[in-house]
Amino acid sequence: MAVLRASDARKMTSEELTAKLRDLKAELMRLKAQQASGAPLDNPGKIRAIRKAIARALTVMKEKEVKGS
Numbered sequence: 001m002a003v004l005r006a007s008d009a010r011k012m013t014s015e016e017l018t019a020k021l022r023d024l025k026a027e028l029m030r031l032k033a034q035q036a037s038g039a040p041l042d043n044p045g046k047i048r049a050i051r052k053a054i055a056r057a058l059t060v061m062k063e064k065e066v067k068g069s
Contacts, residue, residue: 004053009060017064021057024050 004024009017028050035041 003049004056006056006060009057010063012060014061014064017057017061021054021061024054024057028054 004020009020012020028047031041031047031050035047041047
């Protein structure tokens with residue numbers, strides 16, 4: 001999964017951002033479940049990167065919401 005850059009997120013439509021956010025949350029849930037089960041993670045830093053990507057997506061969505069009002 002590639003990192004979501006703010007500049008790329010701003011180019012996305014609201015529907016694309018929502019879909020990306022849903023995918024990121026699903027990936028985060030999968031990684032947290034894998035971690036909780038005791039299985040070693042391939043890349044432990046990926047959880048942090050996904051959390052940051054979710055925050056970026058939510059920030060851009062909020063910017064678009066405020067800008068549209």
